[in-house]
Amino acid sequence: MKRLFCLIFALLLAATCLAFGEETDAIETIVTIVTAPDQTKAERPPCFPDPADDYIPLPEGENLALGKPVLSGAHTDVYVIKNVNDGKTDTYWESKGFPAETVFDLQGTFSVSTVAVCLNPSSVWEPRIQEIAVMVSLDGETFTQAAAPEKYSFDAATGNRVRIDFDAAQTAFVKVIFTLNSSSRTGGAQAAEICIFE
Numbered sequence: 001m002k003r004l005f006c007l008i009f010a011l012l013l014a015a016t017c018l019a020f021g022e023e024t025d026a027i028e029t030i031v032t033i034v035t036a037p038d039q040t041k042a043e044r045p046p047c048f049p050d051p052a053d054d055y056i057p058l059p060e061g062e063n064l065a066l067g068k069p070v071l072s073g074a075h076t077d078v079y080v081i082k083n084v085n086d087g088k089t090d091t092y093w094e095s096k097g098f099p100a101e102t103v104f105d106l107q108g109t110f111s112v113s114t115v116a117v118c119l120n121p122s123s124v125w126e127p128r129i130q131e132i133a134v135m136v137s138l139d140g141e142t143f144t145q146a147a148a149p150e151k152y153s154f155d156a157a158t159g160n161r162v163r164i165d166f167d168a169a170q171t172a173f174v175k176v177i178f179t180l181n182s183s184s185r186t187g188g189a190q191a192a193e194i195c196i197f198e
């Protein structure tokens with residue numbers, strides 16, 4: 001009796017598989033397979049301009065701050081100073097209070113004329129104002145002012161970054177000083193990247 005049940009079950013299973021297979025074959029006959037065209041980059045229709053077109057442009061030369069030794073005072077939570085020149089805008093430095101200084105050792109002497117301060121370009125970072133000054137030094141001890149303190153507006157619509165241009169100065173060390181951040185979410189300065197250019 002047991003063998004009979006097993007045999008009946010096996011026959012039913014085989015019949016079901018055959019029926020399903022026929023149905024699958026029927027579906028496959030009405031499916032048209034389309035080959036995707038070759039595409040080497042993300043493309044955007046002309047009516048949707050790349051938002052980066054509205055970003056504040058940065059100099060095309062080498063970012064002299066990238067990966068160089070940099071020091072600062074106390075930071076907030078996990079937002080350590082090494083985040084400020086790791087080349088990533090999704091990591092950031094946040095100071096604990098003001099004034100907040102970052103000092104870059106360029107490991108060489110350069111004719112510096114631009115400092116850019118960048119936040120994460122995401123609109124999650126609401127508009128804010130930070131007051132920033134720039135000082136330069138050949139020996140890392142005596143600094144002279146290259147750009148006086150000024151309030152700069154950060155807005156995701158322009159890349160959440162600002163550009164500070166000044167008369168070119170021969171320098172081996174650059175100090176960027178923050179004295180205000182209008183964001184209500186922090187009591188310190190914030191920068192995802194600080195970039196330095198000739």
Ligand SMILES: [Ca+2]
Pocket residue numbers: 083084085086087088089090091092192193
């Ligand atoms: Ca970063």
